[in-house]
Amino acid sequence: MTARPRIAIAGFQHETNTFAPFGASYDDFVRADGWPEMTTGAAILEVFPPLAIPIGGFINAARSTYDFVPLIWCAAEPCSFVADDAFERVATVICDGIAAAGGLDAIYLDLHGAMVVQSFEDGEGELLRRIREVTGPDMPIIVSLDMHANVTEAMVALSDGIALYRTYPHIDMIETGQRAFALLQQRLAHGKPLAKALRKAPFLVPLAAQGTDFEPCKSLYAGLPAGAKGAVANIDFATGFPPADIRECGPALVAYGTDETAVAAAADQHFARLLAAENRFELPMLAASEAVGRAARDGRKGAPIVLADIQDNPGAGGTSDTIGLLKAMVDGGLRDSVLGLLWDPETAKAAHDAGIGAEIDVRLGGRYGYDPAPYAARVRVEALSDGAFTCHGPILGGVAVDLGPMARLRILDEKSDVHVAVASIRYQCLDQDLLRAVGIEPKEQSVVALKSTIHFRADFAPIAREIIMVESPGANFSRNEQVTYKNLRPGVRKTPTGLAAA
Incomplete structure (x- = not known):
């Protein structure tokens, strides 16, 4: 043989x-x-x-x-x-x-x-x-x-x-x-x-x-x-x-x-x-306030507007804790809306310690210098999870994830109704099951804000009325021409001519 x-x-x-x-x-x-x-x-x-x-x-x-x-x-x-x-x-x-x-x-x-x-x-x-x-x-x-x-x-x-x-x-x-x-x-x-x-x-x-x-x-x-x-x-x-x-x-x-x-x-x-x-090559980005304004006008349950927080994508090195888009969502009066996943183990622990239904004061995200300070807010703990579950979307189909303690928090604000999905382990929000883990059904929202650049499209595009790329600070910068490279070989353009012209 x-x-x-x-x-x-x-x-x-x-x-x-x-x-x-x-x-x-x-x-x-x-x-x-x-x-x-x-x-x-x-x-x-x-x-x-x-x-x-x-x-x-x-x-x-x-x-x-x-x-x-x-x-x-x-x-x-x-x-x-x-x-x-x-x-x-x-x-x-x-x-x-x-x-x-x-x-x-x-x-x-x-x-x-x-x-x-x-x-x-x-x-x-x-x-x-x-x-x-x-x-x-x-x-x-x-x-x-x-x-x-x-x-x-x-x-x-x-x-x-x-x-x-x-x-x-x-x-x-x-x-x-x-x-x-x-x-x-x-x-x-x-x-x-x-x-x-x-x-x-x-x-x-x-x-x-x-x-x-x-x-x-x-x-x-x-x-x-x-x-x-x-x-x-x-x-x-x-x-x-x-x-x-x-x-x-x-x-x-x-x-x-x-x-x-x-x-x-x-x-x-x-x-x-x-x-x-x-x-x-094109890169159509809107400022957070402008993106929220459009979402407030056009989003509806069953066909949500998806806001992509592309520069805080943890799948490209982002901290997944910036709060620029979250603040804009609350300030813009969005309702039936959610942002995820926010990486904040400290807040996740506080939510688990307090229990479902508790109202607590928290300092959300904003810990790595991309924001002036964390977002101070009073929230209600709506749901909790141990963060261990299996995803079924096109990218993670069959993968058992473990994101540590997770929580669904409602920002207590009279003018808005915004929820935040918080995780203890930093991970890109590219699968609807990452939100369902804390009781959020994405298609039932009017606006879904995701810390992802492109991967989310595989699972979220089929339910989205529109996808808007948001320009909010983060480590996964999209304007290469504004960044100082020290080691890039000579003669390489930091952005395609199409983007430079735009």
């Missing part, structure tokens, strides 16, 4: 906003939040196949014909620099596991592509460098990356193939894992490294302009080949993660195949499409 090929698999995920006020420790990678806790060994083969995560898609695609050496999978919510200690400990598990695995035919890595470590601008590139020290240059290594990856020369040089998400909201993570497996099969069938091409764009694109439900990304991604086409095995775009002050920040294109000339030509063709789209 012929032995089945053996693949070492691992995941190490972090999206690093170098402008955010706090970073990621080892403990942040250990604990569960909106994603599973740090998982090692054989448990990986049980935890991830049911989940909409790339490594799950890869395992399901490969398990009938390949044997796995599962090492570790971990992730931490986006924030600033990953601590050296965290990187060293996880990288050591991966590298030591590969060294101890014996005969391997390939390695698959479920990475993000925008990790910045205290001592390394390119976390993924450094991890790949260390793995190559163990394996040498010939071991096939295939990587899946987030669409927001800042793809670097090292990532491309040190791997054999990269597959990237093609949707934002990210609803194709399973498919990306499957495409990574298809790329691995093509690499193994070829018997030697594939030809590869990397093209880097000369401009940055704010996250809020990167959605694939609207132009120009909708057409850019729709125009990518679905699978191998002749001598070209795969072509993918990364839109980049602009709140990362590193040299190689920004959009990129990667292409792979069996013929160098064909791969280069395909890369040039699709890269030209990206460059031609530069003046089509």
Whole structure:
């Protein structure tokens, strides 16, 4: 009997906003939040196949014909620099596991592509460098990356193939894992490294302009080949993660195949499409007061207006505790309205201590300098939750989240009726079940304000009468041109010409 090929698999995920006020420790990678806790060994083969995560898609695609050496999978919510200690400990598990695995035919890595470590601008590139020290240059290594990856020369040089998400909201993570497996099969069938091409764009694109439900990304991604086409095995775009002050920040294109000339030509063709789209990027934001005014006029139960607090998105390093939009909602007299999720463990604890029905004075959010002070308010505790439940939306379908003690608070104000969903663990509000956990049914509201940039659209757009992007302070800035970059390579425009003209 012929032995089945053996693949070492691992995941190490972090999206690093170098402008955010706090970073990621080892403990942040250990604990569960909106994603599973740090998982090692054989448990990986049980935890991830049911989940909409790339490594799950890869395992399901490969398990009938390949044997796995599962090492570790971990992730931490986006924030600033990953601590050296965290990187060293996880990288050591991966590298030591590969060294101890014996005969391997390939390695698959479920990475993000925008990790910045205290001592390394390119976390993924450094991890790949260390793995190559163990394996040498010939071991096939295939990587899946987030669409927001800042793809670097090292990532491309040190791997054999990269597959990237093609949707934002990210609803194709399973498919990306499957495409990574298809790329691995093509690499193994070829018997030697594939030809590869990397093209880097000369401009940055704010996250809020990167959605694939609207132009120009909708057409850019729709125009990518679905699978191998002749001598070209795969072509993918990364839109980049602009709140990362590193040299190689920004959009990129990667292409792979069996013929160098064909791969280069395909890369040039699709890269030209990206460059031609530069003046089509748009970022229609309204000030908080203006957005609230429109919502007050047009929102109604059954078809709520969704206000996206895009610059305080914890999924991009935001603190999820800014109170600019919340104050505008109360001051604007909104009724039948909710904001979530506000990260405030102190207030969540106070609510649990007081109990349902209690009226208490609180200081909501505003603790990281994006607001003059926390929001002092008297609130009624309407509902409580332990924060442990399962989400069912398009992105988190089947994922058991644990956000610690949660509370639904009603701001006691004669002119308005605004509720706040408070959580003890910082997490992006991208699934309706995150609000239902504290008894809020989103479609029954007139206005739903969400601390998210794009991901919320997957679950909330179907119930929304209108979506309004709100310009309120936060760490996930959308006006790149107003930010000082110290490490970005010379000649890169901080915003597309289309946005600059606007």
